Amino acid sequence: MMGAHHAMTGAAAWIAVTATAGHGLGFFPVSPAGTVTGALLCAGAALLADADHGSATISRSVPVLGRLVTGGISRASGGHRHGLHGLLAILCAWLLATGLDRLSWQSPWSERPVDVGIAAASAAAIAFAAYALGLAPGSWPMAWSIGLVGAGGITVFAPERPDWFIVCITLGYGVHLLGDLLTTGGLPLLWPWVPKPPRAWRKVPVLNRIWTSGGHLAVPILGNAGSLREWALLIPVTLYVGYGILFAALAEVGVDLAALLY
Numbered sequence: 001m002m003g004a005h006h007a008m009t010g011a012a013a014w015i016a017v018t019a020t021a022g023h024g025l026g027f028f029p030v031s032p033a034g035t036v037t038g039a040l041l042c043a044g045a046a047l048l049a050d051a052d053h054g055s056a057t058i059s060r061s062v063p064v065l066g067r068l069v070t071g072g073i074s075r076a077s078g079g080h081r082h083g084l085h086g087l088l089a090i091l092c093a094w095l096l097a098t099g100l101d102r103l104s105w106q107s108p109w110s111e112r113p114v115d116v117g118i119a120a121a122s123a124a125a126i127a128f129a130a131y132a133l134g135l136a137p138g139s140w141p142m143a144w145s146i147g148l149v150g151a152g153g154i155t156v157f158a159p160e161r162p163d164w165f166i167v168c169i170t171l172g173y174g175v176h177l178l179g180d181l182l183t184t185g186g187l188p189l190l191w192p193w194v195p196k197p198p199r200a201w202r203k204v205p206v207l208n209r210i211w212t213s214g215g216h217l218a219v220p221i222l223g224n225a226g227s228l229r230e231w232a233l234l235i236p237v238t239l240y241v242g243y244g245i246l247f248a249a250l251a252e253v254g255v256d257l258a259a260l261l262y
């Protein structure tokens with residue numbers, strides 16, 4: 001799946017999980033403002049798994065340093081679509097988010113501690129999302145400015161629930177893997193154990209696309225990454241995100257969009 005598509009599906013997943021008013025499932029309800037800020041963050045979290053990709057959005061995020069860091073991650077995790085694309089990586093994302101969530105700093109000027117871990121991770125994740133979604137066309141300084149403003153917004157309008165940050169990062173990470181699972185490349189879900197299918201299996205037409213000769217697992221209903229089907233799926237997903245954000249933004253100022261429409 002392409003970067004912008006990962007970001008959009010991440011935003012959609014957060015809205016689906018947190019919104020309660022008709023268009024959401026409400027598994028983890030948050031305030032309308034929390035729906036908006038969390039959607040931005042979840043869009044960025046849905047890009048993290050491709051940090052193992054030398055030419056991915058993330059690697060271009062900071063001149064030189066971005067490429068060095070992603071190059072290092074890529075080598076450590078075995079290359080693109082290896083360690084960072086397995087179920088174990090979701091557990092690591094959860095652990096990392098939990099660590100960042102607990103990272104706070106009691107400044108001498110404010111009454112309550114500042115969540116510096118959440119703020120720093122949010123600035124980076126939103127900068128990635130803004131760049132991937134084309135909100136800062138070709139300009140990283142612009143993307144980072146959006147990231148900083150977004151992180152400021154999150155500090156003020158964060159969902160009031162504890163653990164929202166951990167749920168948001170883990171959800172975004174998981175949605176990325178789900179998106180890739182639906183393409184022909186598939187995923188080494190059980191990495192570092194990547195069993196390859198027996199010879200006979202590789203000759204059976206449909207089966208050899210579900211368990212590939214390289215040992216990846218796939219449910220390739222979207223075809224190749226960036227396919228026409230992937231673009232077609234993104235149209236309703238984008239409309240859903242647009243509706244969800246608008247609904248939440250209006251609800252925040254006391255307007256019920258559903259009542260206006262029907």
Ligand SMILES: [Zn+2]
Nearest residue numbers: 049050085180
């Ligand atoms: Zn990926």
